[in-house]
Amino acid sequence: MRFWKFMRFGSILKPVSQLRIRSLGYNPESYFITRSRLFVYERFAKAIVSQAEPTPNDTKYDIAVFETADWATDEEIEKSLPDSHYFSPTAVCAILATLIENDWRSLVTESRIAEHPELLYTRDWVIHLLRSDDESNYRNYFVAAARREDQNRWGVATRVYCPVA
Secondary structure, three states: OOHHHHOOOOOOEEEEEEEEEEOOOOOHHHHHHHOOOEEEOHHHHHHOHHHOOOOOOOOEEEEEEEEEOOOEEHHHHHHOOOOOOEOOHHHHHHHHHHHHHHHHHOOOOOOOOOOOOEEEEOOOEEEEEEEEEOOOOOEEEEEEEEEHHHOOEEOOOOEEEEEOO
């Protein structure tokens, strides 16, 4: 299925691309705790990492990538996504670790984590990834989780990831 076919009329989201991410085979417990320049907020560690299983190398995830066209709440974003837009904690960890490593190595030209948050949804949580380049040109990554019912508000051009069935 083409990823734009499940877009709902009047969507706050605009399609950007479709990616196939190949997991680099990380153990979430060790990766999100020991990787340098990665700052993991406690809520993400407790809610997501603790529930995630290690993924074998080369596990594939087909993902639709969208951008917000305007400021939007989680509810507005989720209304524009199909019912099956949730990732498992294992998929979240594998995808984020791969995005971070590919961005770090500059292997994926799609990635532009520095400019805006990258969002993934689980059944209970909104996961967001941010990158900040400091004055020494070091890349710092920040991963956090917010409850879906908190209804965060996200800016224009926030990237939203959705599994493609």
